[in-house]
Amino acid sequence: MSEGGAVHLVVRCKCGTKLKIPVASAGKKGRCPRCQAVFKVPQPQRKSTKSPDTTYGLAPAGDGAGLLDDLAAMESSAMAESPSESSAPFSPCPRCGARLASDAVLCVKCGFNVATGKSVKEVSVRKSKAADATRRLALGARTFALGCALSGVGALLGAAIWAGIALAIGFEIGWVAWGLGGLAGFGMLRGYRSANVRAGVAASAIAVLGIVGAKAVVFLYLSYPNINETRRMLAAMADERADDRERLATHRADLRARHMGFSYDDERRDEYWDEEYVNALELSEEELTVALAELDAWEAGEKWADDDYVRGFLIYDHVDESLAQQEPDDDGEYVPIAPKVWRRLYREAENTVNPMSTDERRERAVALQHERERVDKANQIVWHRTELATFTLPPDTSFERAAELSQEHNASLQSKSDAELDAALAEIEEWNNGGKWENEEYVRNFWIRGKVVEVLDEKEMSSDTDEDSTLSDAEWNGHWASAERDAAGMSHDGMVTILREREAKQEAERAKYAQVIRRAQADSVAGEITDEAFTFFAKTFFSPMDLIFIGLAVITAFKVAMGAAGGAD
Numbered sequence: 001m002s003e004g005g006a007v008h009l010v011v012r013c014k015c016g017t018k019l020k021i022p023v024a025s026a027g028k029k030g031r032c033p034r035c036q037a038v039f040k041v042p043q044p045q046r047k048s049t050k051s052p053d054t055t056y057g058l059a060p061a062g063d064g065a066g067l068l069d070d071l072a073a074m075e076s077s078a079m080a081e082s083p084s085e086s087s088a089p090f091s092p093c094p095r096c097g098a099r100l101a102s103d104a105v106l107c108v109k110c111g112f113n114v115a116t117g118k119s120v121k122e123v124s125v126r127k128s129k130a131a132d133a134t135r136r137l138a139l140g141a142r143t144f145a146l147g148c149a150l151s152g153v154g155a156l157l158g159a160a161i162w163a164g165i166a167l168a169i170g171f172e173i174g175w176v177a178w179g180l181g182g183l184a185g186f187g188m189l190r191g192y193r194s195a196n197v198r199a200g201v202a203a204s205a206i207a208v209l210g211i212v213g214a215k216a217v218v219f220l221y222l223s224y225p226n227i228n229e230t231r232r233m234l235a236a237m238a239d240e241r242a243d244d245r246e247r248l249a250t251h252r253a254d255l256r257a258r259h260m261g262f263s264y265d266d267e268r269r270d271e272y273w274d275e276e277y278v279n280a281l282e283l284s285e286e287e288l289t290v291a292l293a294e295l296d297a298w299e300a301g302e303k304w305a306d307d308d309y310v311r312g313f314l315i316y317d318h319v320d321e322s323l324a325q326q327e328p329d330d331d332g333e334y335v336p337i338a339p340k341v342w343r344r345l346y347r348e349a350e351n352t353v354n355p356m357s358t359d360e361r362r363e364r365a366v367a368l369q370h371e372r373e374r375v376d377k378a379n380q381i382v383w384h385r386t387e388l389a390t391f392t393l394p395p396d397t398s399f400e401r402a403a404e405l406s407q408e409h410n411a412s413l414q415s416k417s418d419a420e421l422d423a424a425l426a427e428i429e430e431w432n433n434g435g436k437w438e439n440e441e442y443v444r445n446f447w448i449r450g451k452v453v454e455v456l457d458e459k460e461m462s463s464d465t466d467e468d469s470t471l472s473d474a475e476w477n478g479h480w481a482s483a484e485r486d487a488a489g490m491s492h493d494g495m496v497t498i499l500r501e502r503e504a505k506q507e508a509e510r511a512k513y514a515q516v517i518r519r520a521q522a523d524s525v526a527g528e529i530t531d532e533a534f535t536f537f538a539k540t541f542f543s544p545m546d547l548i549f550i551g552l553a554v555i556t557a558f559k560v561a562m563g564a565a566g567g568a569d
Contacts, residue, residue: 013037121211144199147192151203151561153208154183162214167221177546180214181553185560195563203561204554211550214540224454241288248291249277258312263342288314307358310365314356316347317368377421382409384428391445394476437496444487447495450502451483452476 009021015035026043092099095112107113158180165173181204188203189195230288253272262269283291303309322345323337353361386405390398413421436442456471471479487495 102236147188150187150191151206154187158183159210159214177549177553181556185557188561199561203557207557231568245280249280263338296343314353315349394473448483452479
């Protein structure tokens with residue numbers, strides 16, 4: 001009971017404030033003087049008579065109820081119960097005007113946060129909107145990806161139809177491109193379900209890719225045989241028998257050019273050679289071996305049974321004699337033959353050869369060939385003998401001496417019979433096949449020369465300028481004398497071993513270099529073929545009419561993907 005004898009109820013608000021309320025106010029509504037929360041005063045429960053006052057917890061009530069008549073008494077009771085709390089100063093909420101304690105951060109009425117200046121409800125709404133936007137963005141990305149996928153399926157279907165028709169009937173129907181664009185746009189519309197510019201642009205791009213892909217399939221299918229043959233040709237260019245194929249191609253191209261009466265400078269000779277080289281590259285190993293055997297037999301004498309070849313042989317020999325009288329230019333090079341000059345010389349040769357009988361032509365051609373073979377044999381012998389004679393001389397001196405020896409050997413060989421020339425060539429062949437290693441003087445000089453050449457190579461490698469790095473006669477003689485001293489301490493067999501290893505190494509390097517050159521040629525040809533194929537594809541499959549149909553397909557895909565309304569973002 002209170003001091004006046006009245007019974008009071010002691011209740012505690014949710015904000016922690018204790019309030020003393022007269023029992024007569026039970027069941028009525030009141031407002032907390034501290035937090036302004038409205039609550040309903042509970043009914044007292046008489047379980048004990050020890051204390052006239054009972055403490056209850058309060059629950060908020062609706063804002064529509066009236067105030068208690070004894071609100072003033074409640075406030076005074078609360079202040080009396082918790083003087084420390086009630087004595088705290090109050091301030092109004094900046095948002096709704098409700099009373100706030102000076103240390104309060106959040107208004108429980110409107111949710112205003114004094115520290116941040118923002119409402120809890122606004123922050124929650126903003127966060128909710130951001131989450132919704134994120135969800136919509138993710139959902140939009142998924143649907144756009146689905147639209148691109150379905151658009152791609154439509155483009156592939158249209159491309160398959162286009163390629164199938166083109167391969168079946170042998171030519172393309174441009175109107176199919178229009179349908180391809182429609183399928184690409186319809187797939188985007190069904191998958192994306194959002195008619196906007198992004199959908200239209202994406203569908204148009206997919207339609208173009210589908211058209212290009214269809215054209216590429218048709219091109220590759222039609223060109224596959226040629227592509228396969230090209231791959232075989234490039235592989236053959238890099239094989240070990242490339243030289244044999246080139247020899248066969250040169251022979252066949254020259255026969256065709258002679259038959260047509262082309263000059264040596266005629267560009268059509270190169271075209272013939274390219275054609276024959278391709279034919280030679282397509283030969284299998286067995287076919288190439290047979291063709292080379294036939295060529296050897298032809299060169300050995302069968303060619304004289306070919307009347308057309310014999311006639312051409314004599315005509316070109318007559319023209320060669322006329323051309324040999326031409327004077328070289330200032331650089332020592334012969335001026336290319338003008339077509340008009342060639343035709344004149346060729347007609348003159350025809351007038352000389354045509355009146356001859358077949359037997360006269362054959363006899364004359366065989367005699368000319370025999371004389372040429374004697375010259376070739378003599379040149380081989382002169383070169384071999386001159387090289388041995390100048391083997392120990394310095395380079396500059398050997399060049400001068402070689403010219404003198406060549407004239408002497410040529411003069412001496414003029415009177416030699418065919419049998420003597422053949423015997424000399426047989427000796428050279430035996431020498432090259434290994435007989436040279438039995439000649440002690442040659443082996444010694446060969447070893448010494450190799451040592452001097454090594455010095456010369458080192459000098460060239462170490463030279464950082466464009467100055468002449470050749471050795472003078474004095475330097476040559478000095479290095480030669482030094483190498484001679486080194487050779488004096490070596491046996492003949494030891495030098496032969498070193499020279500054989502050096503020769504084998506040089507041969508391997510030459511073979512490796514030749515292989516590198518062949519592969520480089522094959523790569524060059526492959527690059528040219530690729531460029532030509534791309535150019536052909538662009539020019540043939542993208543004509544002005546094709547571009548018109550592609551434009552129609554792009555417009556159709558764009559319109560269909562945007563829907564009938566053609567909406568935009």
